[in-house]
Amino acid sequence: MFARYKKTGSTTPVKAHAVPPLPDKTLVADEAPRPSAAARMVKTVQPKVSARVEMSDKERLRRRKLDQVKSELHKRLLENLNLAALETASEADLRAEISSITAEALGELNVVLNTEERATLNQDLYFEVMGLGPLEPLLKDDSVNDILINGPHRIFVERAGKLTLSDVTFRDEKHLMRIIDKIVSAVGRRVDESTPYVDARLSDGSRFNAMVPPIAVDGSLVSIRKFKKEKLNVSDLVRYGAFSEEMAMYLEAAVATRLNVIVSGGTGSGKTTTLNALSSFIDNSERILTIEDTAELQLQQEHVGRMESRPPNVEGKGAVTQRDCLRNALRMRPDRIIVGETRGEEVIDMLQAMNTGHDGSMTTIHANSARDAVSRLENMIAMSGIEMPLKAMRAQIGSAVNLIVQANRLQDGSRRMTSITEVTGMEGEVITLQEVFRFERTGIEPDGTILGHFTGTGLRSHYADRFKRWGYDLPASIYNEVRE
Ligand SMILES: Nc1ncnc2c1ncn2[C@@H]1O[C@H](COP(=O)(O)OP(=O)(O)O)[C@@H](O)[C@H]1O
Ligand SMILES: [Mg+2]
The missing domain is CATH 3.40.50.300 (P-loop containing nucleotide triphosphate hydrolases)
Incomplete structure (x- = not known):
């Protein structure tokens, strides 16, 4: 059944992939963590906003590890899933397919995750492949009216008239750009250096505007006004x-x-x-x-x-x-x-x-x-x-x-x-x-x-x-x- 969603033809199946070198040693679950180095690394990308919930070093490390695994697995999924067949697949089939590809890849990468981490990973990957990645939980959250992105690491949400920094982030600007591209190409538009801003509408009716670098100085600026099905009378x-x-x-x-x-x-x-x-x-x-x-x-x-x-x-x-x-x-x-x-x-x-x-x-x-x-x-x-x-x-x-x-x-x-x-x-x-x-x-x-x-x-x-x-x-x- 899984074969339906796998690319056919010239694409190499998952198993034939050479195991790529791990981008960071901290990926390997059984190796002792190096909190100081990891913490230093993380610090450079974390925004300095007091409202952000303080994370422990261990939690940061875990997130970073998951992020890296996710990025590698996402690449593999895109290589191995038959994107055309995805359109007609049921959600259950897709989720099953994703978790089978991930399980296989995690084995090859020699990464051990607990059940919860694995569930989060599968969920996030499903959102990456089928939806708008890190934005999905915010789009699904009915209490959120607006989503405002100032570069990949600062995503603000508006709830009941109040703006707060969320704990959702993109991996990096490339990741954010990929999601922006996904949104605008779905409506036949384009955003790049020559046309650095664009308006679009998400499939749920939400309004979307993006402005990308170099006009947006610190990374892409995105504003999403969520579509409210229930209008106030x-x-x-x-x-x-x-x-x-x-x-x-x-x-x-x-x-x-x-x-x-x-x-x-x-x-x-x-x-x-x-x-x-x-x-x-x-x-x-x-x-x-x-x-x-x-x-x-x-x-x-x-x-x-x-x-x-x-x-x-x-x-x-x-x-x-x-x-x-x-x-x-x-x-x-x-x-x-x-x-x-x-x-x-x-x-x-x-x-x-x-x-x-x-x-x-x-x-x-x-x-x-x-x-x-x-x-x-x-x-x-x-x-x-x-x-x-x-x-x-x-x-x-x-x-x-x-x-x-x-x-x-x-x-x-x-x-x-x-x-x-x-x-x-x-x-x-x-x-x-x-x-x-x-x-x-x-x-x-x-x-x-x-x-x-x-x-x-x-x-x-x-x-x-x-x-x-x-x-x-x-x-x-x-x-x-x-x-x-
Ligand atoms: N009186 C109100 N009380 C609570 N929420 C409101 C009220 N008026 C508008 N909203 C919410 O505020 C958001 C923005 O409203 P909207 O009418 O789209 O603003 P505008 O058209 O001025 O940009 C919507 O999510 C809407 O549901
Ligand atoms: Mg309006």
Whole structure:
């Protein structure tokens, strides 16, 4: 049965391999360890970060030994497994095949491992051959939101808004590069000195970006935003303290009555999550088209058409931009258009769509406040090469955008909607804004937890009459209430 996955033809079978010289004496299990030399060696590659769990010399030595055996065995596996047959093999068969090849090789290498070490080795090798090596356990860990790699020995993870250094490492830069290559070549892209950075998507939907040396100075930089299958809904967000019940009521009215909404915030502040949750207030009868660079949104409505832009291929051809999608979307009779994130030239079509009957359109934008979001929009228009006087530009923005919802990741890792601001029009050349809800900070606990509450600003919504006309008669008190 194993033969199915072994390469046939010219490749030499495992047994015929000459036993290669061991790269390091410490590999041999029964030889006395040399902790001082090994510790010195390890020290040069270990990052000097206090958060790292201190390992004993013995543990370091054991890890290093396993690493070296792993590297040798991985090479052998690649030589001896029929990679084409792997595609169709069952996981159980593969694992059995890997452990048979490893057992054979360990015998030849004269390395003795205990049961646990052997199980770890087989597991790691399985991940190397079939998956993304050291990244697999992090990708499988649902509590991890982001994986951030700064060179082969420093892998940070984000859990519940907090970044920590993990104890996962790559062997060296070559190892890291091999995994990067595996990811990008699977989507027909390439990363090397001439194209040193790349965007890709993992098969589970996670977003991946890598930048390699020499642009990345201390080894490849990788960021992975994990794909969350379970999106947070409005009641989850209220429960987690992202916004108050009053704000939820207000947002329901805003979305249902088709205000054009921009969710503004920094990276990882919860923009996409918020947009996704807000979309639940859209009526089932509406035709919604979504446009994203990476399809993340999961709208629950019946009538949703999803588009995903495409970067150029290796020859620099075949790109389909968000702007291309948006322009075509306008010919597809949408009731609403949702653009995952407006970053560039598509801004002009987005504003036009908002101004020409596709009320209730929504997007996110990278900005730090409502006012900043407005200037970002202006900048994007200016950058798109469209000649437009500032006043006209602002008039366009002022009439297109009705509401700016500010998402924020606070220092304690919590994600909160720190402001809901209405765009009320123009005064002279200035776009006028009116904040209706905000998060007010009151202090900070010794453990860093930020204290505060949501509050209405006391100003009645500019859209109150519209809400009422549409049957959302919000009590005036919601604009005053303070929520602890
Ligand atoms: N209010 C919240 N509470 C807890 N986790 C949240 C909250 N909002 C977002 N998240 C999580 O934070 C991560 C980043 O959110 P995302 O919406 O993708 O951010 P952005 O689009 O701003 O980059 C996701 O894993 C998401 O599930
Ligand atoms: Mg996002």
